[in-house]
Structures are given as C-alpha cells and as structure tokens.
Amino acid sequence: MPNNSSLIQAKENVRTKALIFIVSLIVIAASLTGILFISFDNDMELMLPDNDEIRRSMHFLRESNFSDKIIISLGLNDSAYTETDLIREVDRFAQSLKPPLINDAMYSVSESETANEMFDFLKYTPQLTDEKTLEKIDSQLNDNGIKSILQKNYRQLLSPSSIFITPILRSDPLGIKTGLLSALQKLSSSTGYEVAIKNGHFVSKDGKHALLILKTPVSVTDGFGSRNLISYLKKEIDALPPYISADIIAGHLHTVSNENVIKRDIKIVSIIAAISFLLIFFFFFRDIKAAYIFLIPLASVAVSINLSYFIMGNLSYFIMGMGAVIAGISIDYGIHIYIAVRTGSNRKEAVRNVTRPIVTGALTTMSVFAAFFFSEVRGFHQLAVFSILSILFCLLCSLYILPVFIEGKKARAFPAFFDESSNETEFISDKARIFCWAILLIILLFLSSKAAFNSDIKQFDGSEPYIFKAEDNFQSVWGEKDNPAILVVQEESLEKALFTNERIYRDSVNRFGNEDISNFAAIWPSNQTRTENSARWITFWKEREKKLKSLLAKHGASYNFSDNAFLPFFENLYGGMNASGWSEGNLFLKRIKERFVLESGNGYQVLTYFPDNDQYIVAFTEFCRNYPGSFIVSRKSLSKALSDSISSEIIYLSAIAAFFIPFLTLILLKDLRLTILALIPVFTGIIASLGILTLLGLTLNAPSIIAIMVVTGLCIDYGIFMAYTCRYHFNTGTVISVFLSALTTLIGAGVLLFARHPVLFSIGVTLFSGVLAGYMASIAAVPSMYRLWFNSKRDIAT
C-alpha cells in the first residue's frame, strides 16, 4: 500500500502534468489562431540580395507602369468565323471591361486619325531638325542634288498612291520630314510585337488573333487585388462566344498562380508529413505518447511563426514553406529523449546522457541558421529567426516537458540492425564499408565539380503550366522578341531628363547607329535643343531660300513641274517654331510618350530601349558612368548582379558556417579526432547534394544553397551522436534515434519532392539527397572509421 508521501508525490505529478498539458494546449491553440491573422508575402524581392543595382532595378520595375499592364490575345478557334467576327468580339469584350479594375483598354486605333496626328506632328520639323541634317540638306542644294531629288519626286507621282503623296511632296520636296516620320513610326512600332492594323484593330499577321492592352490600377505585387482582377477578367472571358479563345499575359497571373501553387504545396506537404510522422511513431513505438514527439515540432513551428511575425513583420511564403523541414530537424531532439528514456533504466540519467549531444547538435544547427543573419537577403534573416526560434523552442520542450509525460520502461525489441551491442564488426568489414563510402564519395565529388549555378530570377517563378503555355502561344502568334534592356535617365525636371537623354542618345547612335535603339530624343529633344534648332533653321533658310527656289525652277521644268509646284513648302518654311511642346490632345504622340517618359515621385524618368546583350550592356554601362542618375535595367545584368552578389554571399556564409560547426563541435566534444569523425557525414552530405543536383540536371540556386547549409546542420547532429555513442557506449538507443531522426527529416524533405513550386522542389532534392547521404555516412562510415582510427582495445574502451 502506498504511503502518504508517495500519494502526495503522485498527485503532485498528475497536477504538474495537467498544468503543463493545459498551458501547452493554450499556447498551441493561440499560436494556430495567430497564424490565421498573419499576412504572408510572396514578394520575390524578399529573396534577393540587398544590393544597390538589384534594388534599383527591382524598384524601377515595380514603380514603372510596365508590370501593371495586361495583354489579352483573342483568337478565332473555328475556321467558320472570320476576322470581322473576331473584331466584333474584341469591341464587345473591350467595352465590357470597366473600372475600378480596368482603367483603360487600348484595342483599336483610327488609322486615319493616327496618320493625321503623325502628319500634324511634322509642323515641328524646324525645331526637330539638327545641325547634321541641315548640313546634309546644304550638300544637296546644287544642280545635281536638286535634279536627283526632282527625279525621285516625279517617279513617286507615277505610282498609284500619288494622290496622297502629292501634298506631301509639295510641302516637303527635299524629304526633310521623311526622316522624322520614320523615327516616329519606329518609336510607335518598337513594342516588340508584329502587329498589323486591320479595320483599326491590332490584328496578327495570320488575321486570326487580335490584341488588347489593358491598364489596371492593381499592382502586380498586390496578391489580393491580382486575384480579384484575374477572376474579373476570367469572368468576362467566359462570356465570349465558344469560337473565341483568350490568352491573358499579365504579371498578376503569375502572382496569383505562385500563391496558389505555394499554398497547395504547403497544404499537401503538411498533410503528407503529418501522416508519415504519425505512421512512423505508431509503427516503431506503438505508444500513444509518441504523439508528443510529433506535437512538439508542430507547436514549435506554430509558436515560431507568431514570434517571427512580431519580430520581422510580414513573413515570406517561401520561408514558411520551410516549416516542414524545420519540423523535420527539430523533431530529432524529442526522438533522442524519448528513446533514451524508454530504453534507459533511469529517466534522469537517460536524459542527462543524451543532453550533451542534443544540445551540441542543436547549437551547431542553430549556428548554421545564425550565419544567415550575415546575409544581404532579407528573406534569409526571416529564415534565421524562424529556424532558431523553432529549434530552441523544440529543444527546451524536448529536454524539460517531454520527459514529464514519458514513462521509463524497457523498450520492445528493435531489429538487430538497431542493436548497438550487436554491432561488433570485423576490421575487414569496416575497411569494405569505408572503401564503398570512398568510391561513392569520389563519384559524387566528380559530379559535384560540375554543379552549375543558375541566377536567373525566372527559375523562382512557379506559375502553373497553362500560364507559360499561354505565353508561348502569344509569342508564336505575335512574335514577341526578347525583352530589351532599358537605360533610365532620372532627373528632377523633365527638361533636364530630356537633355541628358538626348546626350546619351547621341553617344549611343555614334557607337551603334540608330537601328536597334529606341530613344525618345529621336523625335523630341530637350526644349533647349529645340530652341537652338529653330534658330539655326531660320538662319539656314534665310540664306538659302532663294537659291532653292531658283534651282527648283531651273530643273523642275524638265519634269513638267509647275512654277508653284512647291509653294506649300515655302509658305510654311518658318512655321512650327514654338518650342514649348505639342498638344496633349495628340493621342498618338501621347501614347509614344507614355512608353518613354515616366513621372516618378521624385522627378522624371526618360527611357531608352536597346538589345539586352553583352556588347550593348557594356557600352551603355559606360554611358551611365558619364551621366550620374542614369542606370540600366536589364534582365541579363540583373541576373549577373544576382549571380555576383549571391556567389560572394555563399562564400561568406559558408565560411561562417564552416568555422562555427567544427568550432562548436570541438568545444563540446573536446576531442579533435572525434570532431573529425563527426564531420564525415557533413562532408558527405554536402558532396551528395551537389552531385545529385548535377545528376538530375538541376542547377544550384540560392534556395538550394540554404538547403545545403541545413544539410550541414543536420548531418553534424548525426555525426556528433554516432561519434559520441562510439566513444561512450551509453545505452540511449542512439542508432535507432539517429535512424528515426534521419527518417523524419527525410520525410520532411522528401515531401518537398511533391511540391510543384520550383523553389520548394529544389530545396527538397538538395535536402533529401544530402541528409540521406549524411545519414548513411554516419551509420556506416563513422563507426567503422572510429574502430579503425581508435584501433586499440583500450582506446575503444576508453
């Protein structure tokens, strides 16, 4: 019969358990509820280094109106219908689109009005004609030059289009305006699409597709707004007749799709992970209390998300996607405690025996994540906070709460493989194991030497396939060329911006010609330049007007030209001198200006579009150096900047981790040889991750680098535990613990192989291969190496 003190003790224990249980439940419930109120962010910028060039480019792309435009390509999918049917539906569809989600729909132009507006612009010819052009004109003001010009004009008048050309020839016999018209035409058609104007609509060459360009106030980074916008557009598209198909090309679609994919991945990954964890514990332990081990990392992740949110503000979806991995890591501590208590004869002693390697493992893993604080990537800081909090919380729960709920009793028998006492192996067998490990390592080392780094930010886009398919369709129909690079001139006033822009244009045309460069200065230089041009024009023609008249009269007769054939030219010779600017009512010009001139919060930006290749980038970068305030936005140079920044960061972070891991291990194990043994799984894991990525044709990227660092943190745990066990032979079930630790981590990482999002998938492959190899090395290579290295009986016994 139990005495009173035991009864009191038992009651006390029950009360303590109940109290801890209730407090834990409240904390978990509050944390889970808190998650519902946390706003998550899928902004890619969070995962990019905080580098000036990168930040400026991303800021420009976000603030400019490019990304807030939507292109819709409507197509005929039934040959029974014609272009007329398509155009009718374009009109109907465009008219159905209304604010607040769509501000403007550009889908038709009046060819006649456009031509009118283009010709109206020509009245500014005097202020747009530079010194070089006047010199060229001057060189033609002689007998041969004028004869040749008149011959050409006469020939034009024989063509069927002469009715419309006659007024142009009469007002511009020297063809001065032709250059300006061509520049105007070039800028208006420099959108990169092959568009034909038919019945005033933007129609593809095959006549089966029509284009609409929509303006929306919804920012591409606004997840909620993007969702509303896309569902609104889809609803309107659904109202189209069945013979019309529609492809939406919009950054918003990527925003929504990425969010959908990540949410779905997180849901699936969490479900698979939860089921797998439960099955493992029930299969191995057949003990309902094993569920506590599962609950601890779950609670840790839930609490850490809330704490991270309070510390860091908005959290990234990418980082939260790592939740399952963190759970996989932090569950290890619970496993070790559980198995130690269940297999040991004394609870306190069992906990004490595993505390040191557990704390060592947790500290080294935390040190790996702590290295991320030194990163320039803001997302990595979130990862560091989130991971360290999860691991710390899980460690504390495992050491102080979990043992309260587990009762020590003899564990049921595990397979012989897990029995540490039966693990006596002959030396030859150890050598064979090490030989196999070495061969595998050499192969992986060879593969890992071929690992390539991919810095293209497009790889982080996990949008669903139908979006890419629509973009491919669009490209094949509309022949969209590669996106050009952009040189941005930023100044506080429009005049200053135009002036700098015009100087850059001059430099770039001198270097490359004007064929591939679209610059606003081709049609509209600064006020200062236009005023100078006007003055020069007046002086030029005051001196040459008579000469031209006499030359035209002299040679015009032989081509049947009348005496007043070119009277309109002389009548308007001194018109259009006002350099103040054009009328904003000229829609054609307004639309060109919108592409080239942006009004930003702190002034104006004037843009130059040029081919995004090395030759141009190098040259335009040089131009930028001469004009402070100008910068280049290019996908290729952005990739290069990212690559440079990430590469230097990887070296930096790896160096920090490479120092901390052996340092902490050595301090806690207090033995150099043991430390080296503990590092074997780390080395194997890293090499395996790199090698398997190469073998699968995948490239290394920033997320996979993070994953490799996580592999490092995990594998050092296995190494420490195995080295510790080899050395001290505590009866704490280390082999089964390490096995279950690796298994749970492999599940945490393995479920990411089911992720559709490329970032999560890439993390999954890296973690899975690294952890698997690290685990194999820890159970196969570490004990064998230990026995070979510490090869005296006394050494082993010690």
Added chain:
Amino acid sequence: MTIRAVTIFLLLFSAATYVYAQNSQVSEKSRADLNGVLSRLEKKMSGIKTLKTGFVQEKELAIFKQKVVLKGTVYIEKPARLAWHVNEPMKYIMVISQDMISQWDEDTNKVQKISLSKNPAFEAAIGQMQEWFSGAYTPLLKEYEIELLKENPASLKFTPRAATFAGNVIKSVTVDFRKDEQYINRIFIEEKSGDTTNLSFVETHLNIPLEDSVWKVNPGAK
C-alpha cells in the same frame, strides 16, 4: 378665328410631321439600299483572287504644268501583291509585296526598294489606294459619307468626313463599276486643291494566272 388658327396650326404640324416622316423613310431606305449595294459589291469582288487590267490615268495637278496621262497595266494577286506597270509617258514599274515596295524607271534604270514599315507616308498612301482597288468599302463608312449615285451598275460617291486623313486632301472620290459589277470601271478623285485624277480600267481580266515576271522589276537595272 381661334378655330381657324388651330386648324392652320394642325395642318402645318401634320405637314411638318409628314415631311419629317417622309425624309426619315427616304434616309432609312437609302441607307438600306446603300448597305445592300455595298454587300453585293463586296460579295462579287471577294471572289477575285487575281486581276490584270489595263489603265489610263489622267492627272490634272497643280504640281504639273500640263495634264499627265499615264497608260499601263495593273496586276493584283490577293492577299498582298500589287504590280503597277506604266508604259507611257515613261516606263515605270512598282511592285508591292508584303512589306516591301520595289520601284524601277527607265530614266534612272535603277531599282529602289522601300520598306513600307519604314516609310509611313508611303504606307498610308498605299494603304488608301489598296482600299479603293479592293472593292470592300463597308469599313470606309467610318471615314467617308457614301452616296449611292446609281444602283445598277453601282456608282458610289465617297466624301471624306472632317478630321480624317483623307479629309485633309480629298474632296470626293467617285467609283463606277462595270456592267457586271465584277470590278471597277473608273475611279475619279477630286482633291481639295482642285487637282483631279481620273483612273479608268480597260480590258480587265479576273482570276487568270499571272506570270512570275510581272512581280519583277527590270532585271537589267543597276
């Protein structure tokens, strides 16, 4: 007196209403007729795949001292080829194929190639001319008032609306169709400046095979 005034008012009102109703009926009827004729012409001309026709173009332009008479042949192959061969007063060939215009004349004996996309003035002018040659005039309703001068064979008068590209230059364009309405007989253009152009088509052949040589400018050119 009051009754008389009311009666006169009623009579006047009735007369005005009657006249208004009649005008509306006439205008609606003529619009329906016009639409019917345009559809009929479009349908007939839509069957044309190739065309070869002689032409005589008389230009009375202020830019020239004397009237210019051009004689030659036009070749059209749908959807995008047109050749304009002038034999008098000098040999001149212009071929439009896709985006490119090739020109040759015996005076210079040089071939000049112009990209339409790089020469917007030429492109606009060629575009307008091709519209007249096409016979598909319904889209022109946006830019022109169209008057049906004669129903059978059709004769149409196009007056450009204000603030349109053509409106800056053209006063009116009259298009007469030949008896079977398979193609145009004459296009007469009166410009705002007073210039006129009369383009008559003779010996028109529809849907005949066209030799490759018609699309080539003088091979002996420099």
